[in-house]
Amino acid sequence: MSLMPTPRRDIAWIxxxxxLVRYGVLIGVGLIMLYPLFWMVAASFKPNHEIFGSVxxxxxxxxxxxxxxxxxxxxxxxxxxxLLNSFAFIIPKVVLxxxxxxxxxxxxxxxRMPGKQLWFALMVATILLPKSVLLIPQYLMxxxxxxxxxxxxxxxxxxxxxDGFFVFMVxxxxxxxxxxxxxxxxxxxxxxxxxLWHVVVPVIMPAIISVALFQFMWSLNDFxxxxxxxxxxxxxxxxxxxxxxxxxxxxxxxxxxxxMSTIALLPSLIVFFLAQKYFVEGITSGSVKG
Amino acid sequence: MYDNRVSGYLxxxxxxxxxATFTLFPxxxxxxxxxxxxxxxxxxxxxxxxxxxxxxxxxxxxxxxxSLGVTFLYVFITVPLKLAFALFIAFVLNFKLRGIGFFxxxxxxxxxxxxxxxxxxxxxxxxxxxxxxxQVLVWAGGEPLNWLGEPAYALFTIVLxxxxxxxxxxxxxxxxxxxxxTDLYEAATIDGAGKARIFFTITLPLLTPVIFFNFIMQIxxxxxxxxxxxxxxGGGPLKSTYLLPLMIYEEAFKYFNVGYAAALSWVLFLxxxxxxxxxxxxxxxxxxxxxxxxxxx
Numbered sequence: 001m002s003l004m005p006t007p008r009r010d011i012a013w014i015x016x017x018x019x020l021v022r023y024g025v026l027i028g029v030g031l032i033m034l035y036p037l038f039w040m041v042a043a044s045f046k047p048n049h050e051i052f053g054s055v056x057x058x059x060x061x062x063x064x065x066x067x068x069x070x071x072x073x074x075x076x077x078x079x080x081x082x083l084l085n086s087f088a089f090i091i092p093k094v095v096l097x098x099x100x101x102x103x104x105x106x107x108x109x110x111x112r113m114p115g116k117q118l119w120f121a122l123m124v125a126t127i128l129l130p131k132s133v134l135l136i137p138q139y140l141m142x143x144x145x146x147x148x149x150x151x152x153x154x155x156x157x158x159x160x161x162x163d164g165f166f167v168f169m170v171x172x173x174x175x176x177x178x179x180x181x182x183x184x185x186x187x188x189x190x191x192x193x194x195x196l197w198h199v200v201v202p203v204i205m206p207a208i209i210s211v212a213l214f215q216f217m218w219s220l221n222d223f224x225x226x227x228x229x230x231x232x233x234x235x236x237x238x239x240x241x242x243x244x245x246x247x248x249x250x251x252x253x254x255x256x257x258x259x260m261s262t263i264a265l266l267p268s269l270i271v272f273f274l275a276q277k278y279f280v281e282g283i284t285s286g287s288v289k290g
Numbered sequence: 291m292y293d294n295r296v297s298g299y300l301x302x303x304x305x306x307x308x309x310a311t312f313t314l315f316p317x318x319x320x321x322x323x324x325x326x327x328x329x330x331x332x333x334x335x336x337x338x339x340x341x342x343x344x345x346x347x348x349x350x351x352x353x354x355x356x357s358l359g360v361t362f363l364y365v366f367i368t369v370p371l372k373l374a375f376a377l378f379i380a381f382v383l384n385f386k387l388r389g390i391g392f393f394x395x396x397x398x399x400x401x402x403x404x405x406x407x408x409x410x411x412x413x414x415x416x417x418x419x420x421x422x423x424x425q426v427l428v429w430a431g432g433e434p435l436n437w438l439g440e441p442a443y444a445l446f447t448i449v450l451x452x453x454x455x456x457x458x459x460x461x462x463x464x465x466x467x468x469x470x471x472t473d474l475y476e477a478a479t480i481d482g483a484g485k486a487r488i489f490f491t492i493t494l495p496l497l498t499p500v501i502f503f504n505f506i507m508q509i510x511x512x513x514x515x516x517x518x519x520x521x522x523x524g525g526g527p528l529k530s531t532y533l534l535p536l537m538i539y540e541e542a543f544k545y546f547n548v549g550y551a552a553a554l555s556w557v558l559f560l561x562x563x564x565x566x567x568x569x570x571x572x573x574x575x576x577x578x579x580x581x582x583x584x585x586x587x
Contacts, residue, residue, distance in 0.1 A: 022382050026393045029379065033400055033454060039422050040412050052420040055429050100304045107301025110291045119302060119309075126313055128510050128566055132538050133559040136323065136552055137316035139542075140334060160308025167305065179291045192297055221405040223517050228543055239407040243521060246411055254415060261408035272402055276395055279402070280461055 044070070044259035051254050066255030070263065073241065074248050075233060079263060086237035089151035090219040093158050097215045098208055100161040105170035106196050110179065120171075126164040131224075139228055153229045154222075158215075166211045173207035174200070210278045217268055238264045324553035330546035337549070344553035354554070356529050357537045360445065364533060365512040368449050373504055376456040377497075380463035394461065401457035410451070410521035414438070417447045417522075438523055441530035448518035448531060459504045466500030467493070495578045502577045506569055513562050534558050 043051045044066050046059040071079045108120055142153040161167050181203070185195045201208070223239045230236060236244070242264055245257050272279065292298065299306075324344055328337035348354050379397060383390055403409050416422045417437035424434035437443045470493065478488050516535040519525050525532040525540075534554065542551035 019385075019387060022385055022387060025382050026379075026387075030393060030396045034396060036412060036416050036422060037400075037403075039416070043415075052425070055422070055425045100308075104302050104305040107298050107305075111295070111298030111301065112291075112293050113295040113298035116298070119306065122309060123305065126309070128506070128562070129313070129317070130510070130514050130535075130555075130559055130562050132514065132516075132535050133320055133555045134313065134316040135538070136542050136548055136555065137319035138312065140319075140548075141316065144334075157308060157312045159304065160312060161305040162308045162312050182291065192292055192294070192301075217402055218405070221403075221407070223407050223521075224539070228539075242407045242411055246414065246521075257411060258415060261411050264408040265403055265406065268403055268406070269399070272399065276398070279398065280394070280465075 040258050041262050043255055044262045046255055048253060048255050051258075063255075066253070066259040067263075069253065070245075070256040070259035073245060073260070075241075075244070077234060077241075079238075079241070079260060081234070082236055082238045082241040083267075085235055086220060086239075089154045089237070090216060092151075093155040093219050094212050094215045096155060096158040097161075097163060097166055098212050100159055101163070101166040101170050101211055102196075102201070102204070102208060104161040104167050105174060106192075106200060108167070109171050109174035110182070110192075123164040123167055126162075127168065135224075135228070142229065148229060149231045149235065150229075151235070154219075154225055163215070166215065169211060170204065170207050173204050177203055206278060206281060209275065210281055213271060213275055213278055216271060220268055320552045320555055323549055324556050326549040326552075328548045328552075330542065330548050340549065344550045347550065348553060348557070353529065353532070353537065357532045357534050358557075360530065360532060361513065361534045364445060364449065364515065364531075365509065367445075368452050368512050369505070369508045371449070372453050372456050372459060372508060373501070375453060376459035376504070377463050377501075379456070380460045380467055383460075383464055384467040394464070398457035398461055401455040401459075404451060404455035405517065407517065407521060410517050413447060413451050413518075413522050439527055441528045444523045444527055444531045448515065448522060451518055451522070452512070452515070459508065462500055462504055463497070466497050470496045498577045499579060502569070502573055506566060509565050509569070510562055513558065513565075 038057055042057045042059060045062050045064070047061055047063050047065065050060060073079055073082075108116065108123075138153070142148060145152075147153050147156075182195050182199050185199050186192075190198065221239065223243070226237050226240050227243075230240065233244070242257075242260055245260055323337070325340055325342070326337040327340050327343070328334065383393060400409075414421075418424075419434070419436065419439075421437075423437065427434055435443060437447050474492050474496075475488060478492055483491070514535055515533050516539065519531045519533050519536045520539070523531040525536050535558070538551050538554045538558065541547045541554060
């Protein structure tokens with residue numbers, strides 16, 4: 001750098017140009033990224049011929065046709081059935097995941113015991129283990145149990161903290177909290193379960209919410225497991241119903257299928273916008289704090 | 291904190307049971323199945339030992355080689371592009387600008403939604419013959435392309451879908467960037483370091499733990515890509531998007547060759563394990579941990 005100080009006016013000018021370039025990049029990338037989503041929502045309210053006909057977002061002849069027919073679906077069930085089916089296994093899945101992850105994380109973070117390092121390492125390793133290597137034997141096992149075409153294979157494993165990622169997330173969060181309050185509670189005569197319930201759970205609430213939200217979103221997106229375990233259409237969740245819809249109505253009714261997709265994304269979008277700070281905290285807790 | 295090993299084990303008992311039942315047992319079973327001729331419709335007892343039969347079959351299976359090649363191509367294109375793009379946008383965002391929160395949200399939304407079937411369905415229409423992309427191409431005076439029907443382009447549509455989801459990697463990078471103490475930058479500026487110098491000697495080294503984390507997560511994820519090829523392209527055209535997870539699924543649940551599928555899944559596992567091991571082993575040469583952590587458990 002030169003010894004002459006840069007005049008203040010130049011600094012301000014450079015700062016403004018810098019900000020301008022940054023905003024330009026951000027807006028440009030943002031538009032390109034979000035355009036397909038806007039296009040999908042707009043197409044839900046367009047007649048079919050108009051979807052192919054123009055790049056414009058705003059429908060020239062707005063119609064509810066796509067939404068209504070999409071909601072009815074081409075099957076004997078309406079979209080409401082598929083939404084309810086999704087929630088029928090997602091809600092137990094979220095609850096079981098939260099309970100088991102918190103218990104296990106508490107054990108890992110607050111107890112000294114032999115072999116802990118090994119188990120913890122194995123838990124982290126399961127995060128990296130590809131699901132497809134477990135898929136076939138798990139399927140055979142659940143077939144032996146007589147659980148095919150039920151929701152049990154989709155949520156029962158969650159009662160056993162099988163998603164190591166979530167345990168890891170809660171452990172990381174717990175490690176960042178000094179155990180002073182818990183020690184005080186022990187001196188006051190609480191046992192470890194009472195400490196967990198009355199002291200730890202309120203403190204780690206943000207982590208618990210992050211776990212619940214991520215599990216909710218991921219389960220809503222889950223496709224492969226419902227695909228192999230569920231065979232009757234009446235039990236299909238949204239993900240399978242959508243796949244079925246494109247197989248049946250593909251060539252003709254774009255507005256119906258895109259309307260269904262739009263509706264299918266609404267639960268995720270609503271939850272995300274209500275609680276976005278927990279997503280950002282959750283995704284960064286495992287990587288940066290650790 | 292507590293020294294009671296019995297209660298400790300009681301708390302982690304659910305995990306230990308789950309690990310044994312839903313992870314280790316299936317993991318070893320698929321290894322055993324990979325040496326058998328087991329067919330999905332038969333009772334498991336009827337499986338016969340084949341020795342290395344499935345692996346020998348694989349060695350002369352052109353579909354497998356094709357699938358393997360496409361899988362590597364997909365991973366090697368997607369992961370570096372996604373990380374580079376996520377890092378670039380994180381840099382642009384890491385600045386005192388008004389409305390940063392808004393942009394961060396806008397970029398993060400696709401990564402939350404992108405794994406869904408709904409978005410995969412949308413992607414089909416975006417890249418269809420008279421879909422959005424071709425409409426824009428024609429409107430701009432170009433020629434429409436046969437995105438989903440041309441082997442050279444089909445994989446590219448799936449790569450783009452996953453690039454579109456760069457948000458979660460970006461959020462992690464951004465948090466990493468904001469963790470770098472500003473006094474380091476100030477000290478470097480006073481010492482006369484230029485922008486490029488600061489980037490390569492301060493920002494990049496301090497970011498390596500986050501890069502490492504994102505790299506591992508993205509590699510593991512990319513090797514398991516299933517929804518994209520299954521829903522958007524169906525593995526075609528001419529198997530140009532027939533990624534290994536899709537081949538494993540079809541061998542097991544469409545052709546019922548469970549033994550062969552199990553062998554394929556072990557190959558996929560070994561590939562991912564190899565990459566993870568290399569990454570962890572190499573970490574000590576390039577991942578920079580500022581000060582040694584006191585409690586590593």
